Amino acid sequence: MIPFIDLQRQYALIKENLEASVIKVLRSGHYILGPEVTELEKALAEYAGSKYALSCASGTDALLIALMAKGIGPGDAVFTTPFTFVATAEVIALLGATPIFVDIDAKTYNIDPAALQAAIDDLPISHPELQARAVMPVDIFGLPADYDTINAIAANYSLDVIEDAAQSFGSSYKGRRAGALATIGATSFFPAKPLGCYGDGGALFTDDERLLALFQSIRVHGQGSDRYDNVRLGITGRLDTIQAAVLLTKLQIFPQEIEARQRVAASYSAAINAAQLPFVTPSIPDGYVSAWAQYCLLAKDREHRQQTIDKLKASGVPSAIYYPRPLHLQKAFAHLGHKTGDFPISETIAERIFAIPMHPYLSIDMIEKIVEALK
Numbered sequence: 001m002i003p004f005i006d007l008q009r010q011y012a013l014i015k016e017n018l019e020a021s022v023i024k025v026l027r028s029g030h031y032i033l034g035p036e037v038t039e040l041e042k043a044l045a046e047y048a049g050s051k052y053a054l055s056c057a058s059g060t061d062a063l064l065i066a067l068m069a070k071g072i073g074p075g076d077a078v079f080t081t082p083f084t085f086v087a088t089a090e091v092i093a094l095l096g097a098t099p100i101f102v103d104i105d106a107k108t109y110n111i112d113p114a115a116l117q118a119a120i121d122d123l124p125i126s127h128p129e130l131q132a133r134a135v136m137p138v139d140i141f142g143l144p145a146d147y148d149t150i151n152a153i154a155a156n157y158s159l160d161v162i163e164d165a166a167q168s169f170g171s172s173y174k175g176r177r178a179g180a181l182a183t184i185g186a187t188s189f190f191p192a193k194p195l196g197c198y199g200d201g202g203a204l205f206t207d208d209e210r211l212l213a214l215f216q217s218i219r220v221h222g223q224g225s226d227r228y229d230n231v232r233l234g235i236t237g238r239l240d241t242i243q244a245a246v247l248l249t250k251l252q253i254f255p256q257e258i259e260a261r262q263r264v265a266a267s268y269s270a271a272i273n274a275a276q277l278p279f280v281t282p283s284i285p286d287g288y289v290s291a292w293a294q295y296c297l298l299a300k301d302r303e304h305r306q307q308t309i310d311k312l313k314a315s316g317v318p319s320a321i322y323y324p325r326p327l328h329l330q331k332a333f334a335h336l337g338h339k340t341g342d343f344p345i346s347e348t349i350a351e352r353i354f355a356i357p358m359h360p361y362l363s364i365d366m367i368e369k370i371v372e373a374l375k
């Protein structure tokens with residue numbers, strides 16, 4: 001069976017440095033906020049092109065800390081996409097705020113700026129009790145959302161923009177890197193993300209020194225001048241030093257891995273389109289570089305997708321569906337009162353989409369075998 005993501009290949013490649021760096025932490029005894037954490041934060045900020053980066057315990061915590069720093073809570077509306085991993089809207093609802101879903105663009109699967117504008121204008125009618133506060137676009141499958149347009153719309157209404165870059169670290173938009181495309185960026189180092197550690201991890205990005213100070217405080221139980229001075233409510237949101245050491249090692253090969261992902265994606269699309277297979281290949285607008293967290297195809301309909309997945313499985317090719325059900329139709333968000341048909345593009349894409357193996361170490365042979373299995 002071909003692996004969906006091959007973390008073993010990567011491990012073999014960096015084994016020596018990686019194990020040495022982890023053993024160094026084990027021997028140092030600095031398991032919490034050791035020097036590797038600060039070193040990683042500098043390297044992350046430099047890579048993303050933001051002034052500051054702050055590591056944290058997961059991508060979900062990064063989003064949560066971002067919203068908490070902005071004081072978002074009951075009575076607040078946060079605009080986001082229903083076509084994403086549950087964490088995006090979950091953190092909004094956890095804080096007592098209301099996720100206002102906005103449908104996606106049919107080609108990029110990212111939040112549709114025109115629909116966002118309409119949802120903002122409609123809020124006083126649809127939810128007169130809510131105050132519009134923020135937009136949380138997601139860079140789905142590694143492709144950044146349209147930030148120039150989104151940031152301009154948000155600025156007109158004094159809304160904050162929080163980039164869910166959990167899948168897109170390493171991608172870029174008009175020459176700027178993901179994480180640094182909005183007021184706040186949040187990413188994840190879950191093992192399967194483009195830059196993954198060996199457990200859970202995440203990071204926040206900002207150019208705003210005051211926000212950085214808030215993130216730091218919230219990350220450690222709302223600490224003030226020291227740990228036992230608690231000036232606000234916070235969480236246990238730190239990244240382990242061992243995970244920082246892992247990430248520092250992986251960051252060294254990350255730029256080549258992002259390059260390799262471009263080659264894999266280009267080979268897939270070229271082979272699928274050359275063979276005129278009945279699938280829609282990913283569409284990457286000019287000026288965008290995806291981090292290719294996933295390589296997703298669209299089948300003709302739900303039935304065609306199931307036939308394809310079965311056929312792949314019979315040939316030893318794994319596949320996955322991201323995401324089979326948009327968030328507005330999940331039980332966890334039933335309190336929002338949505339129904340089928342509310343976000344038709346998200347619903348159609350959820351019926352047709354499937355992902356095939358994607359990682360930087362896919363050989364041309366493997367790619368050919370996978371495309372052959374699609375025929």
Ligand SMILES: *Cc1c(COP(=O)(O)O)cnc(C)c1O
Nearest residue numbers: 058059060085087088166188190
């Ligand atoms: C993975 C993911 C998250 C959450 O990250 P964790 O590190 O798993 O908490 C949030 N948003 C999106 C879009 C994700 O893909």
